[in-house]
Amino acid sequence: MRKRRAAAAIASLALFVAACTGGGATGSPAPSVPGELGDTEGALNLVAWAGYVEEDWVAPFEADTGCQVNATLGNTSDEMVTLMKTGNYDGVSASGDASNRLIAGGDVSAVNLDLIPNYANVFEGLKNKPHNTVNGVAYGVPHGRGANLLMWRTDIVDPAPDSWSVVFDPDSPYKGKVTAYDAPIYIADAAVYLMATKPELNISNPYELDDAQFTAAVDLLKQQRTIIGKYWSLYTDEIAAFTAGDTVVGTTWQVIKNILDGESVPVEVTLPKEGATGWSDTWMISSTAKNPNCMYAWMNYIISPAANAAATVYFGEAPVSQAGCDEAEKLSPGHCETFHATDEDYFSKVYYWATPQKECGDSRGAVCKDFAEWNAAWTEIKG
Amino acid sequence: MTTASAAPPDGAGFVRRTASALYRRPRLQLGLLLTAPIGWLVVAYLGSLALLLVNSFWRVDAFTGALLLEPGLHNFERLLSGEVFRTITIRTLGIAAVVTVTDALIAFPIAYYMARVAGPRLRGWLVVAILMPLWSSYLVKVYAWRIILQDNGPLNGILRPLGLEGPDVTAGEIRLWIVFSYLWLPYMILPIFAGLERIPNSLIEASGDLGARSWQTFRRVVLPLAFPAVVAGSIFTFSLTMGDYIAPNQLSSVQFIGNVVQSNVGIAGDLPFAAAFATIPVVVMVLYLIVARRLGAFESL
Numbered sequence: 001m002r003k004r005r006a007a008a009a010i011a012s013l014a015l016f017v018a019a020c021t022g023g024g025a026t027g028s029p030a031p032s033v034p035g036e037l038g039d040t041e042g043a044l045n046l047v048a049w050a051g052y053v054e055e056d057w058v059a060p061f062e063a064d065t066g067c068q069v070n071a072t073l074g075n076t077s078d079e080m081v082t083l084m085k086t087g088n089y090d091g092v093s094a095s096g097d098a099s100n101r102l103i104a105g106g107d108v109s110a111v112n113l114d115l116i117p118n119y120a121n122v123f124e125g126l127k128n129k130p131h132n133t134v135n136g137v138a139y140g141v142p143h144g145r146g147a148n149l150l151m152w153r154t155d156i157v158d159p160a161p162d163s164w165s166v167v168f169d170p171d172s173p174y175k176g177k178v179t180a181y182d183a184p185i186y187i188a189d190a191a192v193y194l195m196a197t198k199p200e201l202n203i204s205n206p207y208e209l210d211d212a213q214f215t216a217a218v219d220l221l222k223q224q225r226t227i228i229g230k231y232w233s234l235y236t237d238e239i240a241a242f243t244a245g246d247t248v249v250g251t252t253w254q255v256i257k258n259i260l261d262g263e264s265v266p267v268e269v270t271l272p273k274e275g276a277t278g279w280s281d282t283w284m285i286s287s288t289a290k291n292p293n294c295m296y297a298w299m300n301y302i303i304s305p306a307a308n309a310a311a312t313v314y315f316g317e318a319p320v321s322q323a324g325c326d327e328a329e330k331l332s333p334g335h336c337e338t339f340h341a342t343d344e345d346y347f348s349k350v351y352y353w354a355t356p357q358k359e360c361g362d363s364r365g366a367v368c369k370d371f372a373e374w375n376a377a378w379t380e381i382k383g
Numbered sequence: 384m385t386t387a388s389a390a391p392p393d394g395a396g397f398v399r400r401t402a403s404a405l406y407r408r409p410r411l412q413l414g415l416l417l418t419a420p421i422g423w424l425v426v427a428y429l430g431s432l433a434l435l436l437v438n439s440f441w442r443v444d445a446f447t448g449a450l451l452l453e454p455g456l457h458n459f460e461r462l463l464s465g466e467v468f469r470t471i472t473i474r475t476l477g478i479a480a481v482v483t484v485t486d487a488l489i490a491f492p493i494a495y496y497m498a499r500v501a502g503p504r505l506r507g508w509l510v511v512a513i514l515m516p517l518w519s520s521y522l523v524k525v526y527a528w529r530i531i532l533q534d535n536g537p538l539n540g541i542l543r544p545l546g547l548e549g550p551d552v553t554a555g556e557i558r559l560w561i562v563f564s565y566l567w568l569p570y571m572i573l574p575i576f577a578g579l580e581r582i583p584n585s586l587i588e589a590s591g592d593l594g595a596r597s598w599q600t601f602r603r604v605v606l607p608l609a610f611p612a613v614v615a616g617s618i619f620t621f622s623l624t625m626g627d628y629i630a631p632n633q634l635s636s637v638q639f640i641g642n643v644v645q646s647n648v649g650i651a652g653d654l655p656f657a658a659a660f661a662t663i664p665v666v667v668m669v670l671y672l673i674v675a676r677r678l679g680a681f682e683s684l
Contacts, residue, residue: 078646082648105449176551176552176553177534177552225636228553228636229551229552229553229636230552230635230636231636237633240529240533241552244530244533244534244535244536245533245534245535246533246534246551246552247552372653375646375647375653376465378646379467379638379643379646380465380467382636382638383467383470383471383638
């Protein structure tokens with residue numbers, strides 16, 4: 001009886017192992033880029049950041065193209081990569097710490113920009129960025145751009161900070177009530193701070209960190225861990241923490257500040273003098289898109305002036321074109337000024353989220369830390 | 384006992400004949416009845432567990448997310464060499480143990496009162512009261528505690544006028560201890576209640592007749608008889624605390640085993656490493672259950 005039980009167990013285990021070796025994606029074949037568009041399919045399944053696909057600008061799109069939009073919220077870049085890997089979606093609004101992974105994993109296709117007429121009007125500063133263009137091949141269109149800002153409770157934090165030191169100084173007066181973004185990409189924020197405070201490290205790109213630079217950034221973050229109250233990864237968690245007073249200062253997105261303003265929580269934001277990390281999310285088309293024509297229609301629509309203005313005013317980021325700015329001015333006067341939409345100088349101090357890779361991209365060669373090492377370090381930092 | 388194999392009446396249908404056939408073959412009947420639940424248990428539950436464990440021997444290209452089916456012990460090497468994983472494991476098991484002891488200490492008096500002191504009506508109401516929190520979802524309770532413990536929350540509202548402070552976000556372990564003890568208390572009370580109810584009154588009386596005072600009776604008769612029930616309850620509190628990741632994420636910046644598993648599953652699907660780390664709770668629970676069985680907990684569940 002025992003032998004029979006053991007045999008049955010081994011047999012079932014063997015069955016499962018056999019089943020497993022069949023599967024396992026090792027990268028799909030290069031997806032084809034369409035030469036011309038066909039009829040729209042009637043549906044569109046998107047993975048998007050919260051606030052990117054809202055009724056206000058989706059309804060006109062649906063009425064115009066007949067593509068019924070179903071948006072799945074991705075709360076983090078990692079979640080978005082995982083969702084795209086299922087192959088069940090047509091497109092995604094990927095940040096730079098997801099876009100390169102999606103490209104390398106074959107989960108998204110290159111884009112034929114000739115089929116997207118509105119792309120011609122996009123600011124030059126948003127074209128051909130490393131997070132959306134690989135070897136000169138474009139992989140999507142930008143939704144907008146923005147920076148990770150420093151936010152604080154104006155009734156608790158005094159004087160108003162202008163430097164990231166308030167969240168990195170181990171003797172910060174707000175010890176225990178500091179927050180930071182809970183993702184490995186936050187290591188770049190530490191690197192940006194080190195660019196100003198430790199110039200001898202020679203950090204020129206916060207996503208290309210060699211051993212010495214990376215160790216310095218990780219040490220800074222381990223030191224920061226002692227003053228952190230709670231990290232945040234869901235934007236709703238940061239809203240709750242600032243409202244409750246559990247957190248009084250830390251990294252944020254403009255949309256969070258806008259929501260807190262709406263709830264009468266006294267907060268203020270700034271781009272500190274050391275600069276900041278930021279993001280320019282790219283709408284990318286899935287390599288297994290079942291509704292490619294709808295996706296191309298969406299990519300063209302979301303960067304059209306009216307839609308882009310509506311979307312970027314809502315979220316709190318800079319529009320992608322001058323025409324978009326002009327439309328945004330009508331919705332929210334001073335919008336483009338607040339978000340420095342045409343200020344390329346400002347954005348030169350914003351380091352867009354990018355995926356760290358071994359190849360440093362400069363004379364150092366392939367000695368930089370890649371994403372796996374950033375991820376492993378982040379677990380260690382949080383402890 | 385003889386079974387009269389009466390021939391079914393003329394015109395009896397398929398169902399009738401099958402029913403008679405099964406009646407005559409009780410073991411076949413039992414086997415067929417159990418196929419569905421055991422099949423579910425083996426295929427869906429044990430099968431997926433086996434799949435997870437098989438996964439832990441593979442690795443992933445962390446950049447592209449592609450699964451590389453080359454078996455090896457790299458994940459386990461990484462687990463054993465990384466100090467942070469040891470810290471996280473010890474912290475998780477430590478808090479699970481503390482929560483278990485706390486719940487046992489709180490639950491025992493409550494269960495004793497319910498089982499041996501309260502009258503039948505009061506007992507009924509107490510059972511209802513204990514089960515009520517189980518009607519609300521886990522998330523609702525965690526969010527409720529997040530609000531209670533927050534800086535401008537009710538707990539500080541009560542303590543601050545007295546010059547005290549509740550545990551803030553930095554006192555993560557204390558917060559989790561409080562909340563986990565609250566969450567799993569019903570699961571500890573009920574088995575102990577059932578176990579104490581089963582102790583026959585005659586034993587207590589006999590102990591008294593033999594000259595034992597009430598405290599001695601408690602220590603030498605009631606406690607040993609109730610101990611398996613306490614172990615049964617501890618299975619829930621220990622395993623539920625050990626496997627949790629939502630409460631640590633919501634209430635603190637502390638990492639549990641589950642948080643590392645979750646963060647690795649999300650990142651380009653490094654399922655193999657997450658699976659490797661997940662084997663630790665599996666192994667711990669298997670050992671725990673073996674010990675619990677020895678202590679007689681399974682009869683008290």
